Amino acid sequence: MISAVIIDDERSAIVTLTNDLDKFCPQVVLDASFTRTDEALAYLNTNEVDLIFLDIDMPIMNGFDLIQAIEKPVLPAIIFVTAYSEFAIRAFKVSALDYLLKPIDPEELKAALAKIEAKNTSTGQQQLLFKTLLEQYTLGQKGKIALPVNDGYHIIDPGNVIYCRADGAYTEVVMEKEKSFLISKTLGRTQELMPEAYFERVHQSYLINLNHIKKFRKGDSPVAIMSNDEQVKVSRLNKDRLAARLGL
Numbered sequence: 001m002i003s004a005v006i007i008d009d010e011r012s013a014i015v016t017l018t019n020d021l022d023k024f025c026p027q028v029v030l031d032a033s034f035t036r037t038d039e040a041l042a043y044l045n046t047n048e049v050d051l052i053f054l055d056i057d058m059p060i061m062n063g064f065d066l067i068q069a070i071e072k073p074v075l076p077a078i079i080f081v082t083a084y085s086e087f088a089i090r091a092f093k094v095s096a097l098d099y100l101l102k103p104i105d106p107e108e109l110k111a112a113l114a115k116i117e118a119k120n121t122s123t124g125q126q127q128l129l130f131k132t133l134l135e136q137y138t139l140g141q142k143g144k145i146a147l148p149v150n151d152g153y154h155i156i157d158p159g160n161v162i163y164c165r166a167d168g169a170y171t172e173v174v175m176e177k178e179k180s181f182l183i184s185k186t187l188g189r190t191q192e193l194m195p196e197a198y199f200e201r202v203h204q205s206y207l208i209n210l211n212h213i214k215k216f217r218k219g220d221s222p223v224a225i226m227s228n229d230e231q232v233k234v235s236r237l238n239k240d241r242l243a244a245r246l247g248l
Contacts, residue, residue: 002028007058011035026112037061044072081102
């Protein structure tokens with residue numbers, strides 16, 4: 001059995017998640033639930049639990065602050081629960097930690113529990129994952145993201161990315177007024193890290209920043225001419241969607 005607590009400032013969210021756990025996850029025993037982070041912190045510092053369901057956006061102390069305040073060398077497993085936040089989702093995708101979007105889908109809840117049960121993460125690895133998550137979230141709030149390269153992370157403003165090009169299991173990131181570089185993620189994974197508002201996948205090999213398009217030629221062999229004067233292929237399947245996003 002898995003002993004768990006729920007921490008969420010919305011009582012209705014706690015009730016809904018409790019009901020879902022009773023119905024879909026009988027292996028979870030709910031020890032306590034809290035709407036106040038100070039009460040939750042006092043409980044966690046004096047009691048042992050296996051798993052925390054933790055809301056992120058809470059008053060006074062958010063979920064990330066709460067993690068840092070727990071006075072234990074080994075943290076319980078944590079499944080973050082959040083309403084959609086672009087910064088938070090990008091942070092989770094980089095750190096590989098578990099999260100659920102509100103409203104919670106029962107199948108995603110069961111899948112998250114299965115991953116928690118299957119994981120064999122050492123204390124050092126767990127602390128590194130949390131450190132990466134916190135750094136990514138903080139950067140995201142400042143409008144920046146950290147992209148993984150061979151010797152660490154390359155911190156960038158995504159607005160300065162002209163386009164990204166697939167290179168096998170890697171992706172080349174072409175920047176404005178900076179040298180291009182390779183990151184250790186596929187183009188599909190790279191797309192997940194970039195703001196959806198101004199990035200578009202136009203080809204199986206290209207993800208482009210709409211704000212850096214100088215000219216778009218539809219034709220039989222559509223191309224986007226970027227701000228650095230390079231031509232990027234646009235697939236015929238994607239040209240109409242790109243045109244629509246450009247208001248053409």
